Amino acid sequence: MAFTKITEQPSLYNDLEKKSIREILEDINTEDQKVALATRKAIPQIEKLVSEIVPRMKQGGRIFYMGAGTSGRLGVLDASEIPPTFGMPKTLVIGLIAGGDIALRNPVENAEDDMERGWQELQEHNVNEKDVVIGIAASGTTPYVIGAMREARKHGILTGSITSNPDSPMAAEADIPIEMIVGPEYVTGSSRMKSGTGQKMILNMITTSVMIQLGRVKGNKMVNMQLSNQKLVDRGTRMIIEELGLDYEHAKTLLLMHGSVKKAVDAYKNASSI
Numbered sequence: 001m002a003f004t005k006i007t008e009q010p011s012l013y014n015d016l017e018k019k020s021i022r023e024i025l026e027d028i029n030t031e032d033q034k035v036a037l038a039t040r041k042a043i044p045q046i047e048k049l050v051s052e053i054v055p056r057m058k059q060g061g062r063i064f065y066m067g068a069g070t071s072g073r074l075g076v077l078d079a080s081e082i083p084p085t086f087g088m089p090k091t092l093v094i095g096l097i098a099g100g101d102i103a104l105r106n107p108v109e110n111a112e113d114d115m116e117r118g119w120q121e122l123q124e125h126n127v128n129e130k131d132v133v134i135g136i137a138a139s140g141t142t143p144y145v146i147g148a149m150r151e152a153r154k155h156g157i158l159t160g161s162i163t164s165n166p167d168s169p170m171a172a173e174a175d176i177p178i179e180m181i182v183g184p185e186y187v188t189g190s191s192r193m194k195s196g197t198g199q200k201m202i203l204n205m206i207t208t209s210v211m212i213q214l215g216r217v218k219g220n221k222m223v224n225m226q227l228s229n230q231k232l233v234d235r236g237t238r239m240i241i242e243e244l245g246l247d248y249e250h251a252k253t254l255l256l257m258h259g260s261v262k263k264a265v266d267a268y269k270n271a272s273s274i
Contacts, residue, residue: 007138007164007191009184016187028193031186035198038182039205046205049160049176053132053206054213056158057092061130063207064122065095066145068112070192071136071162071199072097073104078203086216087224087260093207096121098144111144118148127157134160134206136199138191140168149173162202164195178202223261236261244268 013027053063065075076095083090096118099108111117122133133152135145140163149159150173161174164182171177180202182194211217216224227233233252239261240251251264258264 003165003167003169005139005141005165006181006183007185007195008189011184011186011188013186028186031183031194032197035180035182035194035201038180039198039201042178042180042202045176045178046202049132049134049178050206050209050213052158052176053210056130056132057210057214059130061128061132062091062125063093063210064125064127064131064133065093065136065203066118066122066133066148067096067136068098068103068142068144069107070196071138071142072099074196074199074203075134075136076104078200078207082207082211084226084228085222086211087226088211088216094125098142112142113144115143115147118144119151122148122152127152127155129156132158132160134162135170135174136162136203137168137170138164138195138199140165140170142170146170146173162199164191164198218262221261223265225260227255227259236264240264240268 016024019027065079067075072095076097079093079095082088082093097103098114098117099111102108103111127133133149135149137145140161146169149161149170153159153173153175159174160176160178161170162178162180163170164180166179166181171179180198182198185191185193185195187193221239223239225232225236227236233255236255237248237252240246240255241248243265244251254264254268255261258267
């Protein structure tokens with residue numbers, strides 16, 4: 001099948017500058033509603049990837065997200081949210097972006113065109129067969145990502161990809177390609193919109209389901225979250241109250257003593273059973 005860049009096809013809307021603010025917002029919302037449906041169609045592939053990630057992480061493996069521009073930023077964003085949300089070390093989910101951290105705020109010229117740099121960065125992190133490398137690119141053509149995935153695969157490392165074009169060069173380098181086809185963007189070629197939204201949804205699905213499988217959630221609660229502000233201390237305290245029936249101050253003291261809801265509850269239950 002010939003490779004077609006749906007992400008670059010003309011918008012379904014025209015004369016955007018002549019539209020009212022309300023019309024623009026309603027049109028964007030109409031397009032955004034297509035994203036969840038496109039993501040739903042990709043669930044079988046997402047499930048397959050998560051099923052491969054979990055046993056690797058149980059053996060000490062890591063997830064590496066790789067992307068450029070918006071895709072790279074979204075990978076870094078998802079990775080950065082794992083420690084505070086699930087209390088995991090920041091070394092377990094790693095986001096790499098073409099051009100390095102400076103590219104999070106500023107475009108770095110030609111960084112995404114370097115076919116070798118991505119693999120070099122993975123080697124700097126001592127990537128190995130327990131790890132999983134997931135390339136993210138709306139177009140599915142980013143050389144920085146493709147080169148890294150190709151080398152990773154040669155070294156026996158599982159590769160996945162998230163793209164918005166079917167049968168892309170990047171998907172060809174993935175053991176488990178996820179294709180989320182959202183159609184042309186509202187502003188032609190602006191893949192920070194629907195493609196970016198869909199990427200964020202899929203990244204949420206991957207890491208949240210992995211962390212639940214790894215036991216980092218109890219019931220429906222973030223029992224391992226970092227207590228990095230008063231809002232989270234209060235949330236954790238109320239979780240302990242609900243679980244153990246203690247008064248607020250006792251629950252808060254336990255939480256601050258042990259550092260997480262899970263540790264506090266376990267310690268209290270162990271002490272009570274003695």
